Amino acid sequence: MNCIITTAVKPGSALEEAANTIAGQLPAPFVARGSQSLEQIKVKYQAEVIIAVTRKGLVAHTPGGDFFFHPSMAELRIKNLINGKDDHMVNAMGLQEGMSVLDCTLGLGTDAIVASYVTGVPGQVTGLEAAKIVALITGNGLRNYQTNSIDAALRRISVVNADYQHYLAGLPAGSFDVVYFDPMFRRPIASSSNIKPLRLLADNRELTTAALQQAVRVAGKRVVIKETRHSSIFAGLGIQTIVGGKYSSICYGIIETGRTKCSD
Ligand SMILES: C[S@@+](CC[C@H](N)C(=O)[O-])C[C@H]1O[C@@H](n2cnc3c(N)ncnc32)[C@H](O)[C@@H]1O
Missing domain, CATH: 3.40.50 (Rossmann fold)
Known part of the structure; x- marks a missing residue:
């Protein structure tokens, strides 16, 4: 490009x-x-x-529109958590303060911000992003963007420009509590104005069984995969536990790995 x-x-x-x-x-x-x-x-x-x-930050002008960092739904989701409402991703991860999360598909970092808020100061969230421009813009935004109340959650996230296929293979077994995937491939090109420029810049490859096996090795507690409700990917990857809102088109596949982290 x-x-x-x-x-x-x-x-x-x-x-x-x-x-x-x-x-x-x-x-x-x-x-x-x-x-x-x-x-x-x-x-x-x-x-x-x-x-x-x-x-105001970095803006990538692409044929599909402008791509720039913003916390998207993260602020609202965190506000809902503070008000005692459920967040399906947080529930699927079984997330608590102090846990470590490897977000293998950082994108704009919205899910990572919510995870970072919940895991807090003693926790650790690392976001992997294979697409260089996406990693650059999201990394810059997480370091500099001023929100109303969640700056600390943004600043705690470590961003690594890496392909999870290679990165996972180099990690010790059980080195993160949760390994998370939110891959691109299911999303239709014209679904939203934010997704179109992201799709042009992003790594659009599917999650493979080999990568999932590595994730299961690395996750001390759970591997979680976000997908559309009627996607065939869960069956294809052999995932049986699927949770999510009754009326939501998005759901989360869970693999319990049953181990604890090395440091536990
Ligand atoms: C749907 S977006 C993730 C959105 C994110 N969960 C959020 O809340 O903003 C998927 C992202 O994963 C990245 N990605 C896809 N395959 C990857 C891989 N093998 N390694 C690292 N990142 C990858 C894409 O480039 C894209 O930015």
């Missing part, structure tokens, strides 16, 4: 410096914005994606 890094117009030296650093990290060419429109940059450099470093 041909990607260019630039800034907002009239960036100032701090934004230009940040853009140059990101260009070096990705790596991708940096283009000084000057008075050029994004469209002009796109045509001149034949770029599919332009990442603009702005005062």
